[in-house]
Amino acid sequence: MKRKIFLTFLIVLLTFIATADKFYIFVDSLNMRTCPSVNCSVVKTLHFKDVVNSTGKAEYTPSFDWIEVEGGWVSLQYIDYLPMKVNGNLPIDFDMNYSDSPLPPEYEPNDLVEIPAEYCFKPELKLRKEAEEALVQMLNAAKKAGYEIIVVSAYRSWYYQRNLYLDAIIKYGPDQTAVAKPGRSExxxxxxxxxxxxxxxCLLLKCFKNTPEYRWLVNNSYKFGFVQPYFKYNILYMEEPWHFRYIGKEAANEFYETYIKSRENM
Ligand SMILES: [Zn+2]
Known part of the structure; x- marks a missing residue:
């Protein structure tokens, strides 16, 4: 009889572990509260990389979104699913936009190279070697066609992205979609x-879309392996006409045929 109870307990426990989402804290410290509001009292303070189990309950308030975890409530803006495990460099066409798990804080490709300063707005911008070579070819081709295009931002570390994200929440509010969470940025x-x-x-502004430089990029970037993933009809982020992602020539060609060509008529 005891054995049966134990087995039932074990099955219930395993089912619970399998279904409950685990989240990790990505800010230095975060208060767990008795209810979903900053006015509720603090149960305890959690720290960077602490893991909490969700109970499955969520509460969306005009200020912050909250989820209930074992022991209290935490703001969804400062936590994320456990990061994926990565060995070595991710494949060039890796699509992280539909992944449940973010990139781990430690992930930094080992083939980053500096983009020559003449193509950059500020020094020491880096990309993975294959992407950097394609980028230089693309920017040279643009110049030949009469368009001078420069790079404003390239590789960003997890920690740098976290600072951008936290600044964006202060500036635009917690439900902003301008800046990705750390581990979620391309x-x-x-x-x-x-x-x-x-x-x-039109530096990092929507009006960049109305420039001939943008038009040239839309019509030509795929030839060099780049696409603009956050176009008007994407559901993840606000439209970012300045953001281009290298996925390799073959995949970019397919992306162009599927999304961009047809978009001309929308
Ligand atoms: Zn970007």
Whole structure:
């Protein structure tokens, strides 16, 4: 009889572990509270890389989104699913946008190289070697066609991305979609760039879309293996006409045929 009870207990426990989502804290410290509001009292303070188990309950308030975890409530803006395990460099066409798990804080490709300064808005911008070579070819081709395009942002470490994200929450509020959570940015892959006109006009602004430089990029970037993943009809982030991601020529060609060509008529 005791054995049966134990087995039932074990099965219930295993089912619970399998279904409960585990989250990890990605800020230095985070207060767990008795209820889903900053006005509720603090149960305890959690720290970077602490793991909590969700009970499955969530509460969306105009300020922060909250989830219930064992022992209290935490803000969803400062936690994420456990990071994926990565060995070595991720494949060039790796699509992280539909992955449940973010990149781990430690992930940094080992083939990052500096983009020559003449193509950059600021020094020491890096990309993975294959992407950097394709980028230089693309920017040279743009120049030949009469368009001077420079790189504003390239590889960003997990920690750098965290700072951008936390700043964006302060600036635009917790439900902003301008900046990705740490571990969720294509910039950490070392395969994404933010591009701008050399004269700085419409720098990281929507109006970049109305420039001939943007038009040239839309019509030509895929030939060099780059695509603009966050176009108007993507569901993940606000439209980012300046953000281009290297996925390799073959995949970029397919992306162009599927999304971009048809978009001309939308
Ligand atoms: Zn970007």
């Amino acid at each position: 910039h950490q892959l070392g395969l994404a760039v933010d591009l701008a006109r050399k004269d700085g006009k």
